[in-house]
Amino acid sequence: MYIIDSPSHDAYFNIAAEEYLLSRFPKEDLFLLYVNAPSIIVGKFQNTLAEINLQYVQEKNIKVVRRMSGGGTVYHDLGNLNFSFHTLLGEYDFMDFSAFTKPVLTLLNNLGVPAVLKGRNDLLVDDKKFSGNAKLARQGKMIQHGTILLHSEMEVLSQALTVNPLKFVDKATKSTRSRVTNLSEYLPEPLSTEAFKKLLTEEIIHNNPAAERYELTPEDITGIKKLAAEKYETWDWNFGFSPNYNFKKGIKVPAGFIEVHLDVEKGTIKQAKIFGDFFAENPIEDLETQLIGVKHESSQINKVLSAVDITQYFGKVEVEEILEAFL
Structure with a gap:
C-alpha cells in the first residue's frame, strides 16, 4: 500500500x-x-x-x-x-x-x-x-x-x-x-x-x-x-452534468411579482415561462424565447437580460433584480 x-x-x-x-x-x-x-x-x-x-x-x-x-x-x-x-x-x-x-x-x-x-x-x-x-x-x-x-x-x-x-x-x-x-x-x-x-x-x-x-x-x-x-x-x-429538472422561483420587486419556470436538460434551458403581475410593454414571450438554449448559469442568463431593455418587459427594474428570479 x-x-x-x-x-x-x-x-x-x-x-x-x-x-x-x-x-x-x-x-x-x-x-x-x-x-x-x-x-x-x-x-x-x-x-x-x-x-x-x-x-x-x-x-x-x-x-x-x-x-x-x-x-x-x-x-x-x-x-x-x-x-x-x-x-x-x-x-x-x-x-x-x-x-x-x-x-x-x-x-x-x-x-x-x-x-x-x-x-x-x-x-x-x-x-x-x-x-x-x-x-x-x-x-x-x-x-x-x-x-x-x-x-x-x-x-x-x-x-x-x-x-x-x-x-x-x-x-x-x-x-x-x-x-x-x-x-x-x-x-x-x-x-x-x-x-x-x-x-x-x-x-x-x-x-x-x-x-x-x-x-x-x-x-x-x-x-x-x-x-x-x-x-x-x-x-x-x-x-x-446534472440530471433534467424543473426550476421554479418567485420574487417580489418594485415592478411587481415575478415567477420564473424553467425546464432544464443537462444544464441548458429548454423551455421558459415567466408569470407575474408586472406590466410588460413588449411581449414577455419574446424574452422567454431568447432564454431557450442558454445555460442555467448566472453569467449566461445575465448576458441575455443585459442585451435587452429589461424595462420593456418588467417596467422600472434593474437586471440584477430580475436575475435573482432565475437562480
Missing part, C-alpha cells in the same frame, strides 16, 4: 487526484489523505443547483465540485479531513463500508470517542454524523472515500447547503440532511487537522506494516492539474 498525503488544499486538484491515481496506480492499494479549502462536493448523480445555496456559495467564493462517486453532498473546509482507499475490485464486498471505516473508528475509540458505523455509510457519535462515506468501481479498482468533521465551520456548512425546497422539482437523488457534529466536541483534548491526520496515518501503518509513503512527483502534479482544468473545474461537469 502507498500512503499519499496531498500537498494541495484545492478541491479541484484533490478530486481530480482521485481519478488520476486510478490510472497512475492500476494495481496498487492506495491510502490518500487531503484537506480542502471551503468547498462543496456533490455526488455524481445529483442536481448541483438543488443541493446548494447558490447565492451564498458565490458570495463566499466556495468552490463546487462534482466527484466520481454517488452519494450525497458534503461540505469541506480546513477543519475537515478526507480519506480515500483504492483497492482492486473484488477484494472486498462493494456494499460493505465497514472494512475501510474501521481504522477511523479504532483510532477514535482508542481516544475515548464512542464512534460507530450506523446505517449504510455514516459514522456517528451520539447519533450525530461526523463522517459520510461513498464508493465507486472503475477501471478494475474500487474507491471508498469519506470525510471526517473535526472542527469545521458549522454555520457555513448549514448556510452553504440550505436550498429553498420549492425551487426545484427533479428526479435526482437529494442529499439526506442529517444532524452533524464536529469531533472536537468529543475528543479528550484539542487536535488540529494535521495532528489527526498524523494519528490516522499511524493507524493505517500499524495495520499495514509494509505500507510506503509516496510523494506526488512533478509529473503527477502536472497530470492532476491538467485533468482538473479539463474536467473538474468546468461548468459542464459540475453543473451541466
Whole structure:
C-alpha cells in the first residue's frame, strides 16, 4: 500500500487526484489523505443547483465540485479531513463500508470517542454524523472515500447547503440532511487537522506494516492539474452534468411579482415561462424565447437580460433584480 498525503488544499486538484491515481496506480492499494479549502462536493448523480445555496456559495467564493462517486453532498473546509482507499475490485464486498471505516473508528475509540458505523455509510457519535462515506468501481479498482468533521465551520456548512425546497422539482437523488457534529466536541483534548491526520496515518501503518509513503512527483502534479482544468473545474461537469429538472422561483420587486419556470436538460434551458403581475410593454414571450438554449448559469442568463431593455418587459427594474428570479 502507498500512503499519499496531498500537498494541495484545492478541491479541484484533490478530486481530480482521485481519478488520476486510478490510472497512475492500476494495481496498487492506495491510502490518500487531503484537506480542502471551503468547498462543496456533490455526488455524481445529483442536481448541483438543488443541493446548494447558490447565492451564498458565490458570495463566499466556495468552490463546487462534482466527484466520481454517488452519494450525497458534503461540505469541506480546513477543519475537515478526507480519506480515500483504492483497492482492486473484488477484494472486498462493494456494499460493505465497514472494512475501510474501521481504522477511523479504532483510532477514535482508542481516544475515548464512542464512534460507530450506523446505517449504510455514516459514522456517528451520539447519533450525530461526523463522517459520510461513498464508493465507486472503475477501471478494475474500487474507491471508498469519506470525510471526517473535526472542527469545521458549522454555520457555513448549514448556510452553504440550505436550498429553498420549492425551487426545484427533479428526479435526482437529494442529499439526506442529517444532524452533524464536529469531533472536537468529543475528543479528550484539542487536535488540529494535521495532528489527526498524523494519528490516522499511524493507524493505517500499524495495520499495514509494509505500507510506503509516496510523494506526488512533478509529473503527477502536472497530470492532476491538467485533468482538473479539463474536467473538474468546468461548468459542464459540475453543473451541466446534472440530471433534467424543473426550476421554479418567485420574487417580489418594485415592478411587481415575478415567477420564473424553467425546464432544464443537462444544464441548458429548454423551455421558459415567466408569470407575474408586472406590466410588460413588449411581449414577455419574446424574452422567454431568447432564454431557450442558454445555460442555467448566472453569467449566461445575465448576458441575455443585459442585451435587452429589461424595462420593456418588467417596467422600472434593474437586471440584477430580475436575475435573482432565475437562480
